[in-house]
Amino acid sequence: MSTSTHYMYDHLHQWLILGNNMSHTVQLLNDSVFSIITDIAIAIPNNNDYFLYDVYNHCKSCGGLINITELGTWTGQDGLRITLRTDKFSRRWDYHKMRIKVAGLITDRGENQSLVEYLREQNNMSTDNWSKFGFTIIEHVKDLFNFTFELIELDHWEKNDSVGPLISGLHQGKYHIGYFPSIITVERLNRADVILQVWPMRTCFIFLTKPSLKVDMNIIFRPFSRNVWYVIFLLIITIIFALWIILKLETHVADSDYGITVLITVAALCQQGLPFMSSTQVSSRVAFLHTMIFGLLVYNYYSAAIVSSRLNVPLDKMNDSLYSLVKSKMKLAAYKDLYFNYLLRYPADDVQYFAKYWNNIPEDKRYLSLEDGVKGISNLRFAYHTEPTNVYPLIDRSFDKEMICQLTEVHLFRPGTLALWTTQRSPFQEITKIGLIRIYTSGIRKREVLRWSYRKPYCNKDKHYVSSVTIHEMIPIILVLCFGIVLSAIICFMENVVFDIMHKKQEQIKESENRLKKRNPKNIVSQIKSIVKTKKLPTTKRNIIFKK
Numbered sequence: 177m178s179t180s181t182h183y184m185y186d187h188l189h190q191w192l193i194l195g196n197n198m199s200h201t202v203q204l205l206n207d208s209v210f211s212i213i214t215d216i217a218i219a220i221p222n223n224n225d226y227f228l229y230d231v232y233n234h235c236k237s238c239g240g241l242i243n244i245t246e247l248g249t250w251t252g253q254d255g256l257r258i259t260l261r262t263d264k265f266s267r268r269w270d271y272h273k274m275r276i277k278v279a280g281l282i283t284d285r286g287e288n289q290s291l292v293e294y295l296r297e298q299n300n301m302s303t304d305n306w307s308k309f310g311f312t313i314i315e316h317v318k319d320l321f322n323f324t325f326e327l328i329e330l331d332h333w334e335k336n337d338s339v340g341p342l343i344s345g346l347h348q349g350k351y352h353i354g355y356f357p358s359i360i361t362v363e364r365l366n367r368a369d370v371i372l373q374v375w376p377m378r379t380c381f382i383f384l385t386k387p388s389l390k391v392d393m394n395i396i397f398r399p400f401s402r403n404v405w406y407v408i409f410l411l412i413i414t415i416i417f418a419l420w421i422i423l424k425l426e427t428h429v430a431d432s433d434y435g436i437t438v439l440i441t442v443a444a445l446c447q448q449g450l451p452f453m454s455s456t457q458v459s460s461r462v463a464f465l466h467t468m469i470f471g472l473l474v475y476n477y478y479s480a481a482i483v484s485s486r487l488n489v490p491l492d493k494m495n496d497s498l499y500s501l502v503k504s505k506m507k508l509a510a511y512k513d514l515y516f517n518y519l520l521r522y523p524a525d526d527v528q529y530f531a532k533y534w535n536n537i538p539e540d541k542r543y544l545s546l547e548d549g550v551k552g553i554s555n556l557r558f559a560y561h562t563e564p565t566n567v568y569p570l571i572d573r574s575f576d577k578e579m580i581c582q583l584t585e586v587h588l589f590r591p592g593t594l595a596l597w598t599t600q601r602s603p604f605q606e607i608t609k610i611g612l613i614r615i616y617t618s619g620i621r622k623r624e625v626l627r628w629s630y631r632k633p634y635c636n637k638d639k640h641y642v643s644s645v646t647i648h649e650m651i652p653i654i655l656v657l658c659f660g661i662v663l664s665a666i667i668c669f670m671e672n673v674v675f676d677i678m679h680k681k682q683e684q685i686k687e688s689e690n691r692l693k694k695r696n697p698k699n700i701v702s703q704i705k706s707i708v709k710t711k712k713l714p715t716t717k718r719n720i721i722f723k724k
């Protein structure tokens with residue numbers, strides 16, 4: 177009795193029981209926790225020899241009978257002779273249509289449809305795909321080991337139930353296997369055993385990211401990274417300086433100041449005509465040539481970068497963080513999944529932070545149906561939470577290509593793999609594990625996953641290349657132009673004011689000059705000339721003044 181309460185018929189223990197006669201010994205055995213892996217040999221004496229028997233029971237609680245098979249003999253002369261040499265599993269695999277209770281969560285079954293029919297049916301809008309997938313997988317195991325199912329359907333989640341109806345049912349031993357894949361948590365592991373992780377799952381908030389309408393001055397600078405800009409400016413300054421020196425050294429070039437070298441360099445960079453320079457010396461020609469080639473290269477890289485950034489305009493998508501989602505103050509709603517509240521209890525910091533925010537949303541505004549949710553997504557600033565495969569079919573049907581590319585996802589349950597479960601120390605733990613591993617490695621699981629999930633809507637980025645430049649992209653360029661206009665207007669204004677002042681001064685000087693001329697004409701003219709030279713008026717204006 178204590179051997180069965182301590183589950184000592186597992187892989188770790190092998191038993192040899194010496195009995196007097198078979199019927200009596202078997203009566204003494206408590207086979208309620210026997211399973212396919214039980215390793216018991218009973219030795220029954222026969223004169224001086226022993227007959228050995230192999231004993232097991234697939235599952236007593238499912239109506240299994242104890243199976244006694246001859247294992248071998250032990251004789252004084254020959255010693256031990258084993259006749260049952262096949263492997264335990266290949267010998268015991270056949271469950272002879274034993275009925276095993278399996279349970280899962282079903283939410284959408286029609287009244288007049290049988291459960292088996294429903295679980296095998298493949299239709300387009302079903303939301304019970306998890307159960308259907310799990311059932312298909314478990315059915316493969318069923319076929320491998322020749323047992324049958326007694327199907328149980330669970331349809332609600334008690335408020336006070338912290339681990340879910342499936343796991344608590346397994347814990348109470350109401351059924352043996354769950355065909356509904358469930359999230360693995362420590363709390364659940366204390367109540368049931370995992371067979372294998374089979375079903376990939378994630379849940380997320382889905383919303384649209386519209387191209388930003390903010391004016392981004394960066395558009396002008398983005399083609400080059402920061403250090404490239406630094407290098408270009410450094411080179412420009414070097415070029416200006418070098419050109420200036422070269423032109424200075426060429427004595428016959430008339431106008432060789434900083435102004436003209438800056439103009440030359442900027443003209444080269446902008447691929448515009450140079451102010452004409454008649455220079456015969458090789459050094460300055462080489463300098464010009466290099467400046468222009470430099471300008472050509474920089475110009476081409478710049479325009480190429482602009483073109484490429486136009487082709488893949490980066491959408492400013494939110495990063496996959498619940499903190500960012502809360503900060504965005506977007507309107508939120510969720511599909512009322514059975515397990516939604518369970519997800520919110522996940523102990524990670526970001527989930528807990530989010531749960532607090534979520535609980536402040538009024539109860540009646542929290543949940544929306546799939547159709548309304550998808551409609552909501554197409555409006556701006558609305559995020560809808562569900563398992564993405566639930567809404568992908570709707571999105572595929574109702575969203576245009578551009579909107580599909582703008583879809584943004586922020587995960588609540590990060591991509592993970594859900595598991596199938598059995599009761600703790602289940603007699604089926606071993607065979608389901610073997611069966612599922614076979615299904616896994618043969619690729620059946622992958623095929624079934626594809627069959628029961630909907631593919632992500634495909635974002636075709638190539639369609640972007642015909643989009644025309646919008647005014648938002650133009651604004652920075654227009655701003656640069658406006659800035660130039662305003663700057664030149666200001667300078668023009670200042671020059672004119674300065675000119676006016678100079679002009680008046682000039683008049684005064686002329687008047688006084690005239691007055692002086694009358695007295696002593698020769699002396700004064702030379703005096704005035706020297707005054708003007710020391711004052712250094714702007715060249716052009718000085719000429720104008722003097723021509724008058």
Ligand SMILES: *[C@@H]1O[C@H](CO)[C@@H](O)[C@H](O)[C@H]1NC(C)=O
Pocket residue numbers: 177180181182206207208209
């Ligand atoms: C057999 O073992 C089970 C589990 O430990 C126990 O509940 C049951 O009472 C036992 N049966 C007998 C006949 O001792």
Ligand SMILES: *[C@@H]1O[C@H](CO)[C@@H](O)[C@H](O)[C@H]1NC(C)=O
Pocket residue numbers: 196197200
């Ligand atoms: C089996 O052995 C038990 C005790 O060891 C004995 O009471 C019983 O009579 C035996 N039965 C037969 C059929 O020999």
Ligand SMILES: *[C@@H]1O[C@H](CO)[C@@H](O)[C@H](O)[C@H]1NC(C)=O
Pocket residue numbers: 243244245267268270272
């Ligand atoms: C009993 O076990 C043997 C092998 O150990 C097997 O061949 C036989 O089919 C089993 N019988 C029943 C009724 O399970």
Ligand SMILES: *[C@@H]1O[C@H](CO)[C@@H](O)[C@H](O)[C@H]1NC(C)=O
Pocket residue numbers: 270271272273322
């Ligand atoms: C499954 O078990 C039933 C009932 O014992 C038996 O008739 C059938 O032959 C078994 N199937 C296989 C494939 O062995």
Ligand SMILES: *[C@@H]1O[C@H](CO)[C@@H](O)[C@H](O)[C@H]1NC(C)=O
Pocket residue numbers: 334336337338344
């Ligand atoms: C939950 O409450 C119901 C009655 O409302 C009760 O029957 C059930 O045992 C409770 N379950 C747990 C896990 O406390």
Ligand SMILES: *[C@@H]1O[C@H](CO)[C@@H](O)[C@H](O)[C@H]1NC(C)=O
Pocket residue numbers: 495496497500
């Ligand atoms: C997401 O972006 C925010 C700022 O927008 C930042 O604070 C946060 O660390 C980022 N999170 C992750 C996971 O990248």
Ligand SMILES: *[C@@H]1O[C@H](CO)[C@@H](O)[C@H](O)[C@H]1NC(C)=O
Pocket residue numbers: 298299300301302303305565566567569627628629630
């Ligand atoms: C469920 O499976 C069906 C059939 O394979 C598929 O058409 C449907 O899109 C799936 N639904 C979801 C929500 O994945």
